[in-house]
Amino acid sequence: MIVPPRKRFGPLLLIAPxxxxxxxxxxxxxLNIVVMSFRMPGQGTPYxxxxxxxxxxxxxxxxxxxxxxxxxxxxxxxxTFICLVLGYPVAWQLARGASxxxxxxxxxxxxxxxxxxxxxxxxWTILLGNNGIINRTLxxxxxxxxxxxxxxxxxxxxxxxxxxxxxFMILPIMSAIQGIDPSLEAAARSLGASKxxxxxxxTLPLSLPGIQxxxxxxxxxxxxxxxxPSLIGGLRVKTMAVTVVDALIDTFQWPFGSALALMLSVxxxxxxxxxxxxxxxxxxx
Amino acid sequence: xxxxxxxxxxxxxxxxxxxxSISIRIAEGEFISLLxxxxxxxxxxxxxxxxxxDATEGAIRFDGRDVVHVPVEKRDIGMVFQNYALFPxxxxxxxLAFGLEMRKLPKDEIRTRIAxxxxxxxxxxxxxxxxxxxSGGQQQRVALARALVIEPKILLLDEPLANLDAKLRExxxxxxxxxxxxxGITTVYVTHDQAEAMTMSDRVVVMFGGRIAQIxxxxxIYERPANLEVAxxxxxxxxxxxxxxxRVVSTAFGDVPVSGDFADGAELMLALRPEAVELLPxxxxxxxxPAKVLSxxxxxxxxxxxxxxxxGAVVNVQTFPRTRFADGDQVLVHAPSDxxxxxxxxx
Amino acid sequence: MSKPFFTxxxxxxxAFLLAPIAVVVIASFNAGAFLTFPPQGLxxxxxxxxxxxxxxxxxxxxxxxxxxLTMVISGIIGTMAAMFxxxxxxKLKETVRVAMLAPLLLPEVxxxxxxxxxxxxxxxxxxxxxxxxxxxxxxxxxFVFINVSASMESYDPAWSLAAQSLGAGRFTRFxxxxxxLIKPGVIGGCLFAFIIxxxxxxxxxxxxxxxxxxxxxQLFDYLRTNFTPEAAAVSTCSIVLTMAVVVISEKVLGxxxxxF
Ligand SMILES: Nc1ncnc2c1ncn2[C@@H]1O[C@H](COP(=O)(O)OP(=O)(O)OP(=O)(O)O)[C@@H](O)[C@H]1O
Ligand SMILES: [Mg+2]
Numbered sequence: 001m002i003v004p005p006r007k008r009f010g011p012l013l014l015i016a017p018x019x020x021x022x023x024x025x026x027x028x029x030x031l032n033i034v035v036m037s038f039r040m041p042g043q044g045t046p047y048x049x050x051x052x053x054x055x056x057x058x059x060x061x062x063x064x065x066x067x068x069x070x071x072x073x074x075x076x077x078x079x080t081f082i083c084l085v086l087g088y089p090v091a092w093q094l095a096r097g098a099s100x101x102x103x104x105x106x107x108x109x110x111x112x113x114x115x116x117x118x119x120x121x122x123x124w125t126i127l128l129g130n131n132g133i134i135n136r137t138l139x140x141x142x143x144x145x146x147x148x149x150x151x152x153x154x155x156x157x158x159x160x161x162x163x164x165x166x167x168f169m170i171l172p173i174m175s176a177i178q179g180i181d182p183s184l185e186a187a188a189r190s191l192g193a194s195k196x197x198x199x200x201x202x203t204l205p206l207s208l209p210g211i212q213x214x215x216x217x218x219x220x221x222x223x224x225x226x227x228x229p230s231l232i233g234g235l236r237v238k239t240m241a242v243t244v245v246d247a248l249i250d251t252f253q254w255p256f257g258s259a260l261a262l263m264l265s266v267x268x269x270x271x272x273x274x275x276x277x278x279x280x281x282x283x284x285x
Numbered sequence: 286x287x288x289x290x291x292x293x294x295x296x297x298x299x300x301x302x303x304x305x306s307i308s309i310r311i312a313e314g315e316f317i318s319l320l321x322x323x324x325x326x327x328x329x330x331x332x333x334x335x336x337x338x339d340a341t342e343g344a345i346r347f348d349g350r351d352v353v354h355v356p357v358e359k360r361d362i363g364m365v366f367q368n369y370a371l372f373p374x375x376x377x378x379x380x381l382a383f384g385l386e387m388r389k390l391p392k393d394e395i396r397t398r399i400a401x402x403x404x405x406x407x408x409x410x411x412x413x414x415x416x417x418x419x420s421g422g423q424q425q426r427v428a429l430a431r432a433l434v435i436e437p438k439i440l441l442l443d444e445p446l447a448n449l450d451a452k453l454r455e456x457x458x459x460x461x462x463x464x465x466x467x468x469g470i471t472t473v474y475v476t477h478d479q480a481e482a483m484t485m486s487d488r489v490v491v492m493f494g495g496r497i498a499q500i501x502x503x504x505x506i507y508e509r510p511a512n513l514e515v516a517x518x519x520x521x522x523x524x525x526x527x528x529x530x531x532r533v534v535s536t537a538f539g540d541v542p543v544s545g546d547f548a549d550g551a552e553l554m555l556a557l558r559p560e561a562v563e564l565l566p567x568x569x570x571x572x573x574x575p576a577k578v579l580s581x582x583x584x585x586x587x588x589x590x591x592x593x594x595x596x597g598a599v600v601n602v603q604t605f606p607r608t609r610f611a612d613g614d615q616v617l618v619h620a621p622s623d624x625x626x627x628x629x630x631x632x
Numbered sequence: 633m634s635k636p637f638f639t640x641x642x643x644x645x646x647a648f649l650l651a652p653i654a655v656v657v658i659a660s661f662n663a664g665a666f667l668t669f670p671p672q673g674l675x676x677x678x679x680x681x682x683x684x685x686x687x688x689x690x691x692x693x694x695x696x697x698x699x700x701l702t703m704v705i706s707g708i709i710g711t712m713a714a715m716f717x718x719x720x721x722x723k724l725k726e727t728v729r730v731a732m733l734a735p736l737l738l739p740e741v742x743x744x745x746x747x748x749x750x751x752x753x754x755x756x757x758x759x760x761x762x763x764x765x766x767x768x769x770x771x772x773x774x775f776v777f778i779n780v781s782a783s784m785e786s787y788d789p790a791w792s793l794a795a796q797s798l799g800a801g802r803f804t805r806f807x808x809x810x811x812x813l814i815k816p817g818v819i820g821g822c823l824f825a826f827i828i829x830x831x832x833x834x835x836x837x838x839x840x841x842x843x844x845x846x847x848x849x850q851l852f853d854y855l856r857t858n859f860t861p862e863a864a865a866v867s868t869c870s871i872v873l874t875m876a877v878v879v880i881s882e883k884v885l886g887x888x889x890x891x892f
Contacts, residue, residue, distance in 0.1 A: 010802070011720035015728065018713035018773065022731055025766045026738075029746035036749055046752075089638065090645050097642075108646045114874050115653055116831030118848045119867040122855055123652025126659055126864075133655065166649060217737075224739030227833050231855060241741045245838075248745060258749070261742050268739070337793060357796045364797040370790035374812045383808070384798030435798060 037258035046254040055259035065243075065260065069267055072223060072240040075154055076268070079161040079222040080215050083169040086162065087214065091173035092203075096182075109167050117164060121231040124160040125151065128232070152234045160228045165221050169214040176210025177203065212279050216272050223268045240264045286313040287347050287438040287471050289334070294343035296329050303329045305495040306343070314469045316462070318482035321492035322518065327475040330492075331441050334473060336360050347438055358387070363432030363470075365442040369424045371416040377403075377427050378412035384435040402434040405464065422453045429461065433468060440465070440472040446481065458484055479519045483507065491515050507558075513628050516556045523600045525555040526631060534627075537574040537594050538562075538620040543627050552631040559603040561624035564590065564610065565617040573619035576600070578610050592618060653871065660864035678865040688866055691850035692873075695830050698761070698846065702768040702829040707822040709769070710776025714817075715810075717777070718784040719792075736774040743770065744838035751839070759841040767835040772828050776821035783817025823881055827874050 037055055040048035059065050094105050112120060127133050128150040135147040150156050180203060188198035229239040238246075240260065247257035289311040296304040304326040311317050319327040332338040334345055336357035345352050352360055372380050378399060385395045403409045406426040416424055425445060432440060445461070446454045462485045465472050476482050482489045483503040491498045491506060499511035510516035513524070527534040529547045534540070534555060547553060565571050576592040579599070583606065590602045590610065602618065610616055663673035682688055710732075717728045735743060744767065751763035758764070787810065795805045811818070833848045840849060847870055854863055 011716055014712040014716035014720065017709045018732065018777075021709060021766070021769065021773070022734065025747065025750070025770060026735060026743070029743075029750035030738075032750050032753060033742070033746040086645055086648075090642050093638070093642050105642065105646065108649060112649050112653065114827055114831075114878065115871050116833070116848050116851075116867075118831075118833055118851050118855070119656060119870060120652055122851070122863060122867060123654075123656045125855070126655045127652055160652075163648065163652060166645075220737060220739060224741040224834075226741055226837075227852065231852070241739075244741065244745070245834075248748075249838075254749065257745070261739075261745055265739055265742050335797060337796075357793075358799045358801055361799075362797055364794065366790045366794060368788065368790060370788060370794035372791055372794070372809055372813075383795065383800070387799035387804065431794075431798070441797075 033258050034262065036255055037262050039255040041253060041255055046252050052255075055256045056263070058256060059259055059263055065240075065263075068238065068240050068243060069264055071154070071237075072264065073267065073271065075158055075161065075229075075239060076219050076222045078158050079165065080169075080219045082158065082162045083166050083218050084211065084215060087166055087169035088173060088211075091170045091210070092177055094170070094174045095177035109170050112163070113167050117227045118231075120164055121160055121228045124156070124163065124228075124232060128156050128159065151232055152236045154233075154237055156232045157229050157237060157239070160232050161222045161225060164225070164228055165218045168217045168221060172213040172217065173207060173210035176207040176213075180206045208279060212276070215275065219272065219275075220268060223264060286469060288313050288349075289439060289471060289473075290344075290346045290349075291330075291334070292344045292346070294330065294333060294345065295341045296326070296333060296338060297341045302341070302495050304333070307492070307495075307497045309490055309497070309500065311471055311473065314471055316465055316472045316474065316485060316487045318474045318476055318486040318489045319492060320476060320479060320482040320489050320518075321498075323477060325492045326495040327477070327492060328443055331443055331473060331475050334439070335362050335364055335441055361435075361438045363435060363437035363440045365428045365432050365440070365445045367444045367447055369416075369428040369445075371424055371427055371431070373416055375415075376412065377408065377414050377416070377419070380416070380427060381412075381431050381434050384431065388435065398434055402430045405433070405467075406430045421449055422457065425449065425457060426460075429464070433464075433470070438471070440470045441475075442472070443475045444477070445474075446476075446478075454481075461485065483519070491518065493518075509626055510556060510628065513554065513556075516626075516628060521559050521601055521603075523557040523559065524628070525557050525598075525600075525625065526552055527555065529553050534625075536625075537596055537598070538618065539572060539574075539622065541622045541625045543625075545627060547627070547630065554628040554631055555625040556628050557600070557620060557625055559589070559601045560587075562600075562602055562618055562620040564602060564604050564608070565619055566608075567615040567617050569617060571617060571619055573617040576616055576618050578612050578614045578616060580612055581610065592616065594618075656864050656867045657871065659861050660868040662861040662864070664861075678861045679869075681860075681862050682865045682869065685862070688847070688850055691845050691847045692869075694844065695847040698764060698768060698836075699826045699829040701765055702772055703822050703826040705765070706769045706772040706776050706825040706829075707818065710773050710821060710825075711780045711814075711818055713773075714777050714780035714784060717781050718787070719789060732777040733774045735770045740771065740832075740834045743767070744835045747835070748838045757841075758839055761841075763839045764836060764841075767839050768829045768832060771832055771835055772825035775824035775828060776818075779821030779824060780814060780817040783814045783820075787813055819881060823878060826877060830870075830874060 036047065038051045038053065039055075040050045040052050041055070042048040090105070090109065094102055094109065097105070125132070129135070130147040130151065132150070134150060135144075138144045138148070139146075150159075184202050184206070185198050188202045189195070193201060224241050225239070226241045226245055229237070230242045233239065233242070241264070244257050244261045244264065247253045247260060289309075291307060291309045291311075293306045293308055294304060295302055295306050307330065309317070319330060321327055329338060333340050336352070336355065340353060347360070372383065375383070381399045381402060382395050385398060390398075399412065400409070403412060406429060408423060408426055408430070411419065411423065411427075416427070419427065428445070442461075446457050449457060458481060474482070474485060483506070486503060488500060488502055489506050490500050491511075493514055498515050499506060501509070506515065506519050510519065516522045525536050525538070527536040527541070529543065529551045530549050532544075533542050534553050536555065541555060543553065563573075565573060567575060574594055576594045579591040579593050581591070582589040586605070587603055588606045588609065590604070592600050592602055594600060600618070660678060661674045661676070663675035663677060713728070713732055717725065717732070721728045747763060747767050747770075748758070751757060756762055791809050791813070792805050795809045800808065831848060833852065836846045836849055837852070840846070845853070847866070851863060851866055851870075854866075
């Protein structure tokens, strides 16, 4: 007797809502924005009839925009790098440190995530402003004469971005380190490796997946950050995301704004891919 | 009580059949074991009986009724899982009550049945514990109780003892077997441990590569294995070769009469279990094959010897440690001719 | 690195993480008219100003309303998707994971802009809340998915099979066995969804209708032109609100999570 296999559509119903949501409200809009970036600029309307390559032409011909993409990328690199340097030891301590410290530390790392990005950036303006806490304290102690330029420049933006995205670096590295069997380090020690060597040769390489994930996350997030650069950078230093939003909200240049946003995203994606290639882990396949 | 019949059951996951056209008839109240090496399709067969997997082909009947299209929850089976699968968020009592609640039994009935089954598995007083507060053996018994308390048509067990230590495993064998006899439930038991299958079952189904190699009582399987694979899987065996002539195979141990149609001149493989022979001092004057002791392994109740025959062949022998022989001793190996079992012609 | 040095290093980082938040909270009790540090005396004056500021109060109500709705929708869709991912996805597992995490990996600005154009081109516009809610659900979905699927990793599929063998149908298996066991993940995911929706800026900023605003948007607008400690009072209230949500759900729901 041949038994026809029972068809099971039930499980597909589980994924259907998410699939529809992502398909209609993520994939289609992304396709739409690609199309939008080739549309003619409009007169009094967001976009005009017909298609053109002009939006991209305008981007490449105006060094102002290219320069801005480069600046934004730089800010992204530096933010990522500083997050890595600051975050790794903390991640290690959360994963391997004394247990009393661990719960508290974990809460401390998570808690900034529970506070909105506007508020956190606002906190930095209080700290970094010309009349901010840091400058006043330093002046008060007589260490400096005039206020240090901490805000309205790339430095301030990077400080605040590091703060905002540090948890995103710490958490993946922490879980990567937690996933490493401590007996591997013990084995290395038993074979004669010092603490430092066993960290360098065993723990560090095995935590690379976490580093990779954290770096990509922080880099992507900082490229597209809008609130922090616009509050801290003010009108003087603009990152690409700020320019894009201004182009869309203030001046209603939808096609050009789309082209700018896509150029930024594509460059970012290229760097992420290069980074992925450079840090490919053969043992992980 | 239920009679189960499996007909030409096949399961193909897409890379060739994992279970290949097997047929088994299980009598009411019978305890059947599926025995075989890892990956031979035991679990797959059990899952098809339970209904967790659809059969690619074939029929499964409970008391003559085809259940292939009956979903698991309506098949009325009791199943014990390898890792017990006790619900971690429910106490022992809640775990036991679950199946009864699904059957919409009244509250007092549920209570009395749970009390009865707890008594049966000797866990009275443990009803408020959570699974993690129980030892492995206790969890095992709760799992058994949970499957039995619903009074299912058939009890299915997938390597239920695999996670227990050796001592406990032997205790549980007896426990499960006694319980099954008392309840009288038709039982299918999956294991890759031949001792377990032998001690517990009425009949054993030996499987290799998705096919049934032999179905029979434990003594059938052990003493009259269907082929070399079965013989080797269910215990140690010496393979003795010899030429057939005049319905007799001549071996180093003397002539062994064989029944069955074997052409004269064919070379035959005979199975000889290590404990089927007797070791005698070389000068005892009995009939047998002379041999030299290569090595011996003492394990308390038994001694295992590796012997080298005059032909150069090596045989393994197991005896009681009454008379001990030292390495290098010459001995006489006496093998009664009725302890040989023909496995087939050498290809 | 020696041990004390290492500990101090970590403490400095924790201080760095908390500093701007602490500063905002302290500034909110400033009695003066401007943000000065240290505060010129303590007072609740800016809280009073804030509570009487209908613009901010309306923004808070909008935010709470949107966050609640987002949490429910995202919680349901994300949990279902996680169940599919863990138990049924088979060969599609990696694809499903990447797709579900996509809103997190794609730049939020780009997602916001694309969605804005999209709601206009299909004629939805921004005057109803549909675009805004959809955006919030998109952004929060990955968090529900991550939390729920993580809690399902420790869920033994044999539990469902056992329940089934005992006669439980699909829905009973979910309600009596799976849901109680993955509840920590579901609650955690919903919490994340609520908080992120409550705090998210860019998506709301792009998709808000004329005259509508959420708390972060209102705060952002305010900060561009004003420097009074009222903003600090608003921020502090927002922080307290989110913390309260976390603590309450831990206390009320958490008790039952950790019992077994
Ligand atoms: N879901 C599945 N998809 C594809 N192949 C499967 C699946 N389940 C089992 N198989 C294959 O079917 C064969 C039989 O598997 P089964 O689990 O029945 O073995 P088993 O006899 O129970 O082994 P063990 O003693 O290791 O549990 C194996 O080759 C296995 O790889
Ligand atoms: Mg198996």
